[in-house]
Amino acid sequence: MVRYIHAAILSMLLLVALTFANISYADMLPPTDAAIEKELEGLLNESDYEASLVRLLELHESTSEQTPVMTRIRLLGYIASNHHYNKRPEQAQDYLQQMKALAQRSGLPDALAETGGTEIYILLLDNKVSEALAILNDALVPVEQATMPRVKYFVHNLAAYVYSARSQFAAALEHLIYALDAISGTNTERTILRQASLKLRIANIYNQQKSYDLALEQLDDLEVRTAELPNAKAYLVEVTFQRGVIETARENYDAALAHYAQVKKLIADDPDYQSTYLTVLNNIGDIDMKVRDFAGARQAFDEAYAIAKLNNDEFNETIIRFNLGFIEVYEGDYANGLSKMLEIVELARAEWAPVETEALLGEYAEALGIAGNYQEKAAILLEQRELRDQIYKAEQQKSVAELQNLYDSKDKAQQILLLEQKNELNQQLIQNQEQKRTILLLLVVVALFGAVLVFMLYRSARRSNQELKVANVKLAEQSIRDPLTGLLNRRALQNKLNDQHDAQGDAMILLDIDHFKRINDNLGHTVGDDVLLEVSKRLLEVSRDSDLVVRWGGEEFLIYLSSTEQKRLPALTARLLAAISEKPIQSGDKELHVTATAGFICYPFADLNENQMDWEDTLQLADMVLYAGKVHGRNQAWGVMALNVPFAEAQPLLETDLPAAIDQGMLSVEVVHGPKVPSYKA
Numbered sequence: 001m002v003r004y005i006h007a008a009i010l011s012m013l014l015l016v017a018l019t020f021a022n023i024s025y026a027d028m029l030p031p032t033d034a035a036i037e038k039e040l041e042g043l044l045n046e047s048d049y050e051a052s053l054v055r056l057l058e059l060h061e062s063t064s065e066q067t068p069v070m071t072r073i074r075l076l077g078y079i080a081s082n083h084h085y086n087k088r089p090e091q092a093q094d095y096l097q098q099m100k101a102l103a104q105r106s107g108l109p110d111a112l113a114e115t116g117g118t119e120i121y122i123l124l125l126d127n128k129v130s131e132a133l134a135i136l137n138d139a140l141v142p143v144e145q146a147t148m149p150r151v152k153y154f155v156h157n158l159a160a161y162v163y164s165a166r167s168q169f170a171a172a173l174e175h176l177i178y179a180l181d182a183i184s185g186t187n188t189e190r191t192i193l194r195q196a197s198l199k200l201r202i203a204n205i206y207n208q209q210k211s212y213d214l215a216l217e218q219l220d221d222l223e224v225r226t227a228e229l230p231n232a233k234a235y236l237v238e239v240t241f242q243r244g245v246i247e248t249a250r251e252n253y254d255a256a257l258a259h260y261a262q263v264k265k266l267i268a269d270d271p272d273y274q275s276t277y278l279t280v281l282n283n284i285g286d287i288d289m290k291v292r293d294f295a296g297a298r299q300a301f302d303e304a305y306a307i308a309k310l311n312n313d314e315f316n317e318t319i320i321r322f323n324l325g326f327i328e329v330y331e332g333d334y335a336n337g338l339s340k341m342l343e344i345v346e347l348a349r350a351e352w353a354p355v356e357t358e359a360l361l362g363e364y365a366e367a368l369g370i371a372g373n374y375q376e377k378a379a380i381l382l383e384q385r386e387l388r389d390q391i392y393k394a395e396q397q398k399s400v401a402e403l404q405n406l407y408d409s410k411d412k413a414q415q416i417l418l419l420e421q422k423n424e425l426n427q428q429l430i431q432n433q434e435q436k437r438t439i440l441l442l443l444v445v446v447a448l449f450g451a452v453l454v455f456m457l458y459r460s461a462r463r464s465n466q467e468l469k470v471a472n473v474k475l476a477e478q479s480i481r482d483p484l485t486g487l488l489n490r491r492a493l494q495n496k497l498n499d500q501h502d503a504q505g506d507a508m509i510l511l512d513i514d515h516f517k518r519i520n521d522n523l524g525h526t527v528g529d530d531v532l533l534e535v536s537k538r539l540l541e542v543s544r545d546s547d548l549v550v551r552w553g554g555e556e557f558l559i560y561l562s563s564t565e566q567k568r569l570p571a572l573t574a575r576l577l578a579a580i581s582e583k584p585i586q587s588g589d590k591e592l593h594v595t596a597t598a599g600f601i602c603y604p605f606a607d608l609n610e611n612q613m614d615w616e617d618t619l620q621l622a623d624m625v626l627y628a629g630k631v632h633g634r635n636q637a638w639g640v641m642a643l644n645v646p647f648a649e650a651q652p653l654l655e656t657d658l659p660a661a662i663d664q665g666m667l668s669v670e671v672v673h674g675p676k677v678p679s680y681k682a
Helices: 010-018 034-043 049-062 069-085 089-106 109-125 129-134 137-143 149-165 169-183 191-208 212-224 232-249 253-267 271-290 294-310 314-330 334-351 354-370 374-432 434-479 490-499 516-523 525-542 566-581 615-631 647-656 658-663
Strands: 506-513 548-553 556-561 585-587 590-592 596-603 636-643 667-673
Touching: 034 049, 034 069, 049 069, 069 089, 069 109, 089 109, 109 129, 109 137, 109 149, 129 149, 137 149, 149 169, 149 191, 169 191, 191 212, 191 232, 212 232, 232 253, 232 271, 253 271, 271 294, 271 314, 294 314, 314 334, 314 354, 334 354, 354 374, 374 434, 490 548, 490 556, 506 525, 506 566, 506 615, 516 525, 516 590, 525 548, 525 556, 525 566, 525 585, 525 590, 566 596, 566 636, 566 667, 596 615, 615 636, 615 658, 647 658, 658 667
Parallel strands: 596 636
Antiparallel strands: 506 556, 506 596, 548 556, 585 590, 636 667
16 A cells, blocks of 8 residues: 655745744843844745845845844845745855855854854755755854854754754754754744644654654644644644554554544545645555455545546546555455556556655555465565665765765865965065965975875775774674574574573574475475575564564574563464464475474573573473474474472473473473464475
8 A cells, every 4th residue: 555644845844944033032142123123024924025035135235234243144044045945046145155254253153053054944945955964063063052042943943854854863853852942931923833833843753763652742732732823723634634644653543544534524625635635535545455444445545536536636546546456456356456556557667756666566566465476576576676776876876966066066165265365375475585485385285285195094094994894783793694584593592692681571482394304305405495484484474573583593493572471372372383384385386385393481481590490491491392292293382381390399300301291290281283284295
């Protein structure tokens, strides 16, 4: 199912930062011209940018050296931004340079911070995020000493946007909190709007970080205050929509559907929310497909399709047709469903952006898997991976190009500045004495040569260190991974358990593929490798993210479960046996029914301490009951559930004769049988 993301427009987010009211509530703040500042506030609401620019230029003409610096800085920044927004970059740069010169002369932290922020804002209008990131400190360093809430809000809000665009959500969150703090002590007509906007963005970042409870706290606080907002409906719609997004991510689908239903009710028949309404319908259809309510999904997508068609929204029409085809695949009509989906995939390959096509390929591969077309699925997944690599490389090249352009422009400006200084120096030295001029020039040349040499040596050393770090990371990762399956290996688990001193409520499931030697001997090691890879994949699919899935050696696998109740162990083990054996494994043109035998046990066992039974002894006990399962027919799991006598009494038999210990009632054992399927035979 194709996902839909509800996002704000860049220019709207950035305009919020520019429109924050200038509040002066302490004598330490830099002085401003109250009359001009008030008029600037009014111009922020002007929708006619040309008329706004005319008035800004008139205000600029009315200023003088006696006009407070911060008012002039703000005015120059608005003129530069207005010019750039209206596609006049040369005029924008001219006023930006005037702004920089004034800020440098004043030395005011607020002036330097606002100037740096304005330059960043102009770069973001052109979506030059890498260049904005490169000069971010030009605003962040002086803002630490700034005192004006408007400036602090402006800079931190921009910094949060830059870091969000680079997926550095922790840094973005930090600056959003700084921005919120900057306006917490103010009380203007815009204060509550700024707080609402920031809380929405903070909630969105918490959602990106999967901190769903923190995101909901922000939304709860905002929803309480929506009635106070000038456009209460818009914020209530956004808050409710975000709740739906969060509950979907948490897989609380009933709650998500309830929130989306509330959004539908709020915006039904409102032409201003037609795009949002379409997104809500698509999200509802997406959830219905997840929960296999295909009738509900079809109803939502049909309504969305009618709206998209009415508005000539060809992209959404196409996506909805793709999802309707997916529904047919789920319902078993593989031929028609896959045909419709393939038609859209071919269109995407020819006309869509790589990012959109890559997401579509993943959904199509999933549909092929449902239909049992595993070879086609593998080919599509390979195509998706190649496309993903292309996207990554393109983004990387774009970032490098942006930074290179920034470096080149700064280098050229620096060269011009050095040339001007050199000319001035030459004129002065010629008037004094020729010999002194020659000596100074030689010193300059030597200094430049030395600086270049030091820089090149530093860069070479830094590159070598970075390559060494990368190599060490890769080596460390390889040392704890099985090269065939990619699972953790025996060393990884040994490292974890040897360093762990407080295991409580953990468990181990040791699993061995039945008749694996016959498969290798009769069908070859290639088929054997395919079996190991598929078993590894299935174990990962049914295990939790917190579980460690380890290839213990040969055809043995170990699943280490943290914080698992003992009574759930038989059911969990049964799921593993079923995942392996219920569906045959495909290897080339062969289908193999594979089963497994397992032994499971809690760790620590029977609340014994490490001196009595460490993890290796516990695992040995699991291995012994696994062997008992092999003896009693395979395709089953034996689990040691309880120690019924003191450990000292049972220890000799536990180490030498486990069947006797079981027969004498020293241990309680539970047996779980796997699904009845034909196992592999030569």
